[in-house]
Amino acid sequence: MPGRNPLRMLRKCADWFENRGVYIPGEESRAVDPVRDFGWLMVAWGAGVAVFILLFAFAV
Numbered sequence: 186m187p188g189r190n191p192l193r194m195l196r197k198c199a200d201w202f203e204n205r206g207v208y209i210p211g212e213e214s215r216a217v218d219p220v221r222d223f224g225w226l227m228v229a230w231g232a233g234v235a236v237f238i239l240l241f242a243f244a245v
Contacts, residue, residue: 195228199228202221202225203221203225205220
């Protein structure tokens with residue numbers, strides 16, 4: 186029985202952000218697209234906020 190990866194949902198979310206844009210090598214003059222360029226950072230920030238809220242919820 187294969188084990189379930191608890192980070193699968195985070196990885197799927199980050200992949201969704203990255204798939205919304207296509208990286209073209211050598212294209213340095215393009216405008217910054219936050220969804221494409223910072224997808225992993227957005228997912229990490231969202232997971233951090235969720236953990237922070239859960240810590241306070243369990244402390245009460």
